[in-house]
Amino acid sequence: PPVYKQRYSAVQQILLDYRWKKYMRKVVEFGCAEFRMFIYLKNLLSIEKVVFVDIAEDILVENSFKIKPLTIDYLKRRANPLVVDVYAGSVSSPDANLLHTDAVIAIELIEHLYPDTLDALPYNIFAFMQPKIAVFTTPNADFNILFPNFKKFRHYDHKFEWSKEQFQSWAINITHRFPQYTVYFEDIGFGPKGTEHLGACSQMAVFVKSSLVYDWPFNRALSRFDKSFTLIDQSI
Numbered sequence: 590p591p592v593y594k595q596r597y598s599a600v601q602q603i604l605l606d607y608r609w610k611k612y613m614r615k616v617v618e619f620g621c622a623e624f625r626m627f628i629y630l631k632n633l634l635s636i637e638k639v640v641f642v643d644i645a646e647d648i649l650v651e652n653s654f655k656i657k658p659l660t661i662d663y664l665k666r667r668a669n670p671l672v673v674d675v676y677a678g679s680v681s682s683p684d685a686n687l688l689h690t691d692a693v694i695a696i697e698l699i700e701h702l703y704p705d706t707l708d709a710l711p712y713n714i715f716a717f718m719q720p721k722i723a724v725f726t727t728p729n730a731d732f733n734i735l736f737p738n739f740k741k742f743r744h745y746d747h748k749f750e751w752s753k754e755q756f757q758s759w760a761i762n763i764t765h766r767f768p769q770y771t772v773y774f775e776d777i778g779f780g781p782k783g784t785e786h787l788g789a790c791s792q793m794a795v796f797v798k799s800s801l802v803y804d805w806p807f808n809r810a811l812s813r814f815d816k817s818f819t820l821i822d823q824s825i
């Protein structure tokens with residue numbers, strides 16, 4: 590499948606992770622554009638609410654027919670009805686409608702942001718919203734040398750394109766500022782054989798609220814061996 594579809598599937602797979610799948614009730618997608626991710630969210634039956642946010646109001650209005658229920662949806666009703674809200678607004682703006690969100694999605698959004706908006710984004714998502722997980726994808730600049738006649742960026746509206754190292758340091762820095770989150774990375778859309786060292790076309794960061802995974806046996810086992818105390822005295 591084309592890379593853009595691989596991105597939607599990769600994000601959908603994250604939401605389906607067995608560790609938090611059942612908690613995914615409210616999902617917010619920033620920079621949703623033409624609602625292409627919608628079908629991938631609609632198929633996840635745990636989701637009860639999807640909130641779409643984009644700064645381009647005209648795109649939202651033009652495409653809003655895509656989120657209306659289909660005939661099949663009336664014939665085959667979900668056990669829990671799906672409510673879909675669409676808002677014009679910025680990923681950097683706190684809004685009461687964003688509270689109680691389980692998952693945040695931002696697919697190929699951050700590279701469109703000016704520095705002030707990019708700076709404000711972590712406060713809105715990780716301090717104000719505090720979702721259980723947050724997924725970001727962005728182009729991998731290391732991969733650009735594979736495009737013939739490549740100029741500066743893949744798209745005229747991109748404000749930057751980050752190497753794997755740049756993207757990972759942005760994300761890891763966020764976890765230092767908001768230590769209740771951990772982050773891991775995945776590549777999306779690999780190139781031809783022999784180009785694996787460049788990574789893939791897109792890169793994805795998955796932030797996870799640590800409290801969500803603490804209860805899992807793996808983490809419990811790890812913490813049993815953790816030594817964070819200093820032994821002061823021991824009488825035998």
Ligand code: SAM
Nearest residue numbers: 620621622625643644645678679680696697701
């Ligand atoms: N996520 C979409 C997809 O995968 O099909 C495509 C995203 S498109 C490349 C980037 C989108 O981000 C545009 O629709 C643009 O209007 C939106 N955008 C730009 N700045 C934004 C901001 N500050 N807040 C929310 N959306 C923004």
